[in-house]
Amino acid sequence: MKCYRASLAFLLATFFSFASAQTQPAKDIAVVLKSTGQVRVTRAQNSAAENAARGTRLNSGNVVRTGDAAAAALIFTDDKSILKMRENSKVSIAGQREEDSIIKTIKMEFGQLWAKVTRSETPFKIETPSGVAAVKGTQFYCILDGKGNMIIFCLEGAVEIFNKLGKALVNAGQTGIIGENQPPVSRPSNAGEVPTWGDEDQQSGKIEIELQDKNGQKKKLILEY
Numbered sequence: 001m002k003c004y005r006a007s008l009a010f011l012l013a014t015f016f017s018f019a020s021a022q023t024q025p026a027k028d029i030a031v032v033l034k035s036t037g038q039v040r041v042t043r044a045q046n047s048a049a050e051n052a053a054r055g056t057r058l059n060s061g062n063v064v065r066t067g068d069a070a071a072a073a074l075i076f077t078d079d080k081s082i083l084k085m086r087e088n089s090k091v092s093i094a095g096q097r098e099e100d101s102i103i104k105t106i107k108m109e110f111g112q113l114w115a116k117v118t119r120s121e122t123p124f125k126i127e128t129p130s131g132v133a134a135v136k137g138t139q140f141y142c143i144l145d146g147k148g149n150m151i152i153f154c155l156e157g158a159v160e161i162f163n164k165l166g167k168a169l170v171n172a173g174q175t176g177i178i179g180e181n182q183p184p185v186s187r188p189s190n191a192g193e194v195p196t197w198g199d200e201d202q203q204s205g206k207i208e209i210e211l212q213d214k215n216g217q218k219k220k221l222i223l224e225y
Helices: 006-021
Strands: 030-036 039-042 062-066 071-077 082-086 090-098 101-116 124-127 132-144 150-163 166-171 173-179 185-188 206-213 218-224
Touching: 030 039, 101 166, 166 185
Parallel strands: 101 124
Antiparallel strands: 030 071, 039 062, 062 090, 071 082, 082 101, 090 101, 101 132, 124 132, 132 150, 150 166, 150 173, 166 173, 173 185, 206 218
């Protein structure tokens, strides 16, 4: 096995050359960066869930679920955007490749998320039963409470929230809410209501991904974050 250490641009270009050779164009869209407690991945409908650990590769359509006292952090392979899941959260990750980027759609069934989106020109959406959050280059929390309300706490940048009844822009320092069958609203965030758990373990590192082309040749991608 060969190991290459080069610039991030070169590594990502290598990654895409291998990904394009696969029969599934949206494979390896994300990797599990951290896993604490019971974190499970379901690969296909009606298939058995498997344990997820650091380095587990995720394809479009995979479902990730965290159990009690569990947490997970995922990193996307195109732009190093990071998604953190708190305990008792469930999401389905969909990705569509377009040139050197991945159009990301996170379908959230329940729980709490924190996201850091690094590339403003690449679409990143979170869909919930109450509404949708469309994100550009930002940090934010997305929470589904016990009443089914979708709550966005925007830390940086802006998030547009919308459903069939309307839309609202949530800027940094604001909170956006979409209630079931209610139009979206935004307001200044109140002192003490914004979570802080997303800032935990903010440190640099790297993760290695083994790739294989159609000829069976293996190489290693080293992704620094």
